[in-house]
Structure formats: C-alpha cells, structure tokens
Amino acid sequence: MKTVMIHGQNHEGSTCMITRELANKTGGEIQEFFLPRDFDKPCMGCYTCFQTELKNCPHYKMLEPLVSAILEADLIILDSPVYVYHATGQMMNFLDHFGTWWVVHRPMPEMSKKQAVAISTAAGGGMKSTVQDMADSLEMWGIRKVYKFGIGVQAVKPEEIPARILAKIHRKTSYLAQRIRKNTEKRGCNVRARKWFSLMRFAHKHFPAMQPDHGYWEQRGWHAKLRPWTE
Ligand SMILES: Cc1cc2nc3c(=O)[nH]c(=O)nc-3n(C[C@H](O)[C@H](O)[C@H](O)COP(=O)(O)O)c2cc1C
Numbered sequence: 001m002k003t004v005m006i007h008g009q010n011h012e013g014s015t016c017m018i019t020r021e022l023a024n025k026t027g028g029e030i031q032e033f034f035l036p037r038d039f040d041k042p043c044m045g046c047y048t049c050f051q052t053e054l055k056n057c058p059h060y061k062m063l064e065p066l067v068s069a070i071l072e073a074d075l076i077i078l079d080s081p082v083y084v085y086h087a088t089g090q091m092m093n094f095l096d097h098f099g100t101w102w103v104v105h106r107p108m109p110e111m112s113k114k115q116a117v118a119i120s121t122a123a124g125g126g127m128k129s130t131v132q133d134m135a136d137s138l139e140m141w142g143i144r145k146v147y148k149f150g151i152g153v154q155a156v157k158p159e160e161i162p163a164r165i166l167a168k169i170h171r172k173t174s175y176l177a178q179r180i181r182k183n184t185e186k187r188g189c190n191v192r193a194r195k196w197f198s199l200m201r202f203a204h205k206h207f208p209a210m211q212p213d214h215g216y217w218e219q220r221g222w223h224a225k226l227r228p229w230t231e
Contacts, residue, residue: 001028001184004073006066008080008091008134010034014121014158018151018169019079022117025177031069035090039066043096052212054100063097071108075115075180076143078134082122087133095137102140103193103228104200106216111142112187112229115180120150127152142193142228145183147176189229197228 003023007016023030033039041059048056057063070076080087100106118134120127127150138146151169155161161169189197204214204223217223220231 001026001075001181002073003028003030003075003077004066004069005030005032005077005079006070006091006094007032007034008078008088008094010037013081014153014155014161015079015081015119017158018121018149018173019077019119021169022119022149022173022177023075023077025173026075026180027177028074031073033066033069035088035094039063039094040090041097042093049097049100050105054097057097059097066094071110073114074184075117076138077117077119078138079119080130080134082120082126082130085126085129087120087130091134095134098137098141102137103142103197104140105213107142107193107197107222107228109220109228109231112144112189112231114143115145115147115183116143117147117149117176117180121153122150123154123156124152139190139192140196142189142197144186144188144190144229146190147179149176187229189227194229197222 003026005019005023007019009015039062041062044058046058048058054060078091080091101108116138118131118138120130131148131150135146135148149172153161153165201222204217220226222228
C-alpha cells in the first residue's frame with residue numbers, strides 16, 4: 001500500500017496529527033507534502049491545461065512531484081484545518097490545478113484503483129464544508145472510494161485536545177484504517193463521478209465536440225462500450 005498525504009497547511013497541528021495517525025495505522029509506504037511549502041502557486045487561469053495538457057501548466061515543474069506521488073499512490077489523504085468554514089486557500093490553490101482530471105473533462109483510468117480520505121479539524125464548526133471542499137475534487141477525479149472525516153477538536157493545538165475527543169480520534173482512525181485495508185485491490189468508480197461521466201458522454205454525442213476532451217474520449221473507446229473504470 002502506497003499512501004500520499006497532502007497537508008493544506010505547513011504546520012504540524014491537530015489536522016496533521018490525525019492524518020499521520022491514520023496513515024500509520026493503514027501501513028505501507030508513506031509520502032508527505034505540505035502546502036504551501038511544497039507547492040505555493042495559485043492557478044493563473046491561462047487555460048493551457050484545458051486547451052493542451054496539464055504537463056504544459058506554467059507551474060508544472062513545482063507540481064510534478066505531487067502529481068507523481070498522487071498517481072503512484074493507492075491511498076490519497078488530503079487534509080486541512082477549517083479556516084472560516086472552508087479549506088485553506090493553499091489547499092484550494094493546489095486543487096485548482098487539476099480541473100482537467102475531473103471526469104467531465106479527461107478522466108484518469110488509474111483513479112478507479114485508488115481510495116482517498118478528506119480530513120478536517122475545526123475548533124467547533126465548518127468541518128463538513130471543509131471536508132467537502134477537498135472531497136469534491138477527489139470524487140470528481142473518479143477515485144473509487146472517498147472517505148470523509150471531520151472532527152471538532154475544541155482546541156487550537158494538539159496538546160489542548162480534550163481526552164474524550166482524543167479517544168474518539170483514535171477509535172475513528174482505527175476503524176477507517178481497517179476499512180481502507182479491507183478495500184484495497186478493488187476497482188470501480190464512485191456514484192457521483194459515474195453519473196457525471198454518463199451526462200458528459202451524452203453531451204459529447206449530442207452537442208458540438210469540445211477538443212481536446214472529445215478526442216481523448218474517442219481514442220479510449222468511451223463513446224462506445226469501454227469505461228475508464230473497466231480499463
Ligand atoms: C484563520 C483561522 C480561521 C479559523 N476558522 C475556524 C472556523 O471557521 N470554525 C472553527 O470551528 N474553527 C476555526 N479555526 C480554528 C481551527 O480550525 C482549529 O483550531 C483547527 O483544529 C486547527 O487545526 P491545526 O492544529 O491543524 O492547525 C480557525 C483558525 C484559524 C487560524
């Protein structure tokens with residue numbers, strides 16, 4: 001099992017602590033990135049990725065190690081503390097770079113073998129919207145199974161987390177690690193991405209072709225019987 005953790009913050013606080021605990025309990029080879037330390041560029045809106053490919057992004061040199069780690073991983077964990085009810089700006093800046101990976105554009109068949117987790121901590125509120133900020137990308141990349149884990153820690157640093165909440169974190173990470181291990185080797189596509197794939201396939205067949213997406217689908221047989229999650 002290969003795991004990549006991408007932290008939406010540079011510091012090793014409560015959110016990072018939970019992610020590391022989960023990754024260690026899941027086991028295997030672990031790689032770790034911090035944002036903005038390892039990637040600090042906001043999308044410039046140049047559309048180069050949509051019009052050509054992600055490799056031509058002006059930020060690709062800095063993005064490449066993270067892209068490679070994601071593509072090699074069996075498990076992708078994105079985390080972020082809640083900052084004003086949402087994921088950190090640096091996490092959203094990072095995710096903005098992967099618009100072409102969304103199933104409505106150029107689905108990546110390798111996503112159908114992966115699992116992912118979106119993790120968030122807050123003092124008390126905003127975990128759901130923050131976890132969803134990250135899960136939106138993970139699901140729309142077509143990752144087979146996306147787990148969501150948000151928790152109110154009533155603290156601004158790990159040492160302040162009350163004992164009963166810490167115990168809950170330990171229980172939840174153990175349960176999640178067990179589920180992840182049980183689900184390795186499976187293939188498929190989450191329901192949301194599958195639905196959007198079907199809608200887009202209909203659009204490709206009934207509306208003027210948008211390139212290069214249309215050609216990418218045609219070449220892979222997705223306008224016929226093949227699907228990204230069965231390749
Ligand atoms: C700029 C900023 C905004 C925050 N916004 C919220 C918020 O909207 N809701 C909340 O409950 N906690 C909020 N917090 C508190 C953190 O989300 C919380 O302490 C979190 O557990 C910190 O995680 P960390 O230790 O990984 O940094 C905010 C903290 C900061 C610094």
